[in-house]
Amino acid sequence: MTAEARSRPADAPAQRTPALPGDAGMWVFVLGDMVIFGVYFIVFMVYRGHEQAVFLASQRHLSLASGAVNTLVLLAGSRFAALAVAAARAGDDRRASRLIGWCGICGVAFLLVKAREWYSLVSAGRTVTRNNFYMFYYAFTGVHLFHVLMGLVVLGVMLAELRRPAGRRTWLIEAGAIYWHMVDLLWIILFALLYLMR
Amino acid sequence: MKGTVTSRITWTWALLSALTMVSWALAATRRFTPSTAVTIVVLAIAAVKTRTVIRQFMEVRVAPRWLRRATDAWLAVLMAAIIGLYLW
Numbered sequence: 001m002t003a004e005a006r007s008r009p010a011d012a013p014a015q016r017t018p019a020l021p022g023d024a025g026m027w028v029f030v031l032g033d034m035v036i037f038g039v040y041f042i043v044f045m046v047y048r049g050h051e052q053a054v055f056l057a058s059q060r061h062l063s064l065a066s067g068a069v070n071t072l073v074l075l076a077g078s079r080f081a082a083l084a085v086a087a088a089r090a091g092d093d094r095r096a097s098r099l100i101g102w103c104g105i106c107g108v109a110f111l112l113v114k115a116r117e118w119y120s121l122v123s124a125g126r127t128v129t130r131n132n133f134y135m136f137y138y139a140f141t142g143v144h145l146f147h148v149l150m151g152l153v154v155l156g157v158m159l160a161e162l163r164r165p166a167g168r169r170t171w172l173i174e175a176g177a178i179y180w181h182m183v184d185l186l187w188i189i190l191f192a193l194l195y196l197m198r
Numbered sequence: 199m200k201g202t203v204t205s206r207i208t209w210t211w212a213l214l215s216a217l218t219m220v221s222w223a224l225a226a227t228r229r230f231t232p233s234t235a236v237t238i239v240v241l242a243i244a245a246v247k248t249r250t251v252i253r254q255f256m257e258v259r260v261a262p263r264w265l266r267r268a269t270d271a272w273l274a275v276l277m278a279a280i281i282g283l284y285l286w
Contacts, residue, residue: 083207
């Protein structure tokens with residue numbers, strides 16, 4: 001069915017959009033990462049079930065505001081990334097570059113808020129060895145932070161691609177944005193598990 | 199056409215941000231005690247937000263059926279496991 005839709009002549013404008021947003025390689029990576037994080041989340045819930053009181057007591061010391069602000073920051077970044085894809089498809093590369101820049105600013109803001117949160121926790125003696133909750137907290141937020149850093153590299157690749165004078169590949173811009181949205185959606189679940197649930 | 203695309207993106211972002219504020223406010227009402235009601239609602243909101251990012255921002259809504267099914271299956275299995283383990 002997919003192959004049929006792809007091979008159809010471009011008489012209907014809707015059929016011209018690629019069947020798979022971005023490219024297959026990026027989706028393999030994204031789906032793989034989602035499965036790996038999914039397993040982490042389930043392991044976290046198993047431990048939480050065994051040590052509910054410890055997890056709830058430790059969770060009180062996280063900054064709910066920091067978690068929420070960082071969620072809003074990543075969502076804003078996702079909006080800019082999605083708008084950049086729309087601009088790139090419309091051929092407006094200058095606008096796409098500017099929007100990717102704004103997305104990058106959101107990424108840097110996320111890192112700063114997270115660094116501040118880690119600093120205040122560590123200063124209060126709430127380090128990775130304190131208990132299982134903090135072990136999961138630092139492991140999850142650390143791995144996620146690495147994804148945000150990689151996201152900034154991806155945004156750089158997207159900017160470089162938009163500056164290529166000849167043969168700019170729109171699918172590469174789409175693939176970069178898909179990566180960024182994955183970083184966003186993993187944080188949405190992390191925010192719920194670490195900061196929100198009671 | 200372009201106006202429709204950008205306004206769809208912005209509306210999606212506004213919805214996701216509003217849902218974030220709701221779950222933030224909800225969690226702030228119960229900072230020190232367990233609450234099944236708060237937990238179920240914040241997890242449900244997280245599930246809606248996650249699916250919205252996948253369908254709208256990642257454009258899975260117009261992707262091949264295998265990708266729509268795979269992402270929905272991932273979310274359904276994950277959320278069922280999380281809520282099941284929480285209640286158990």
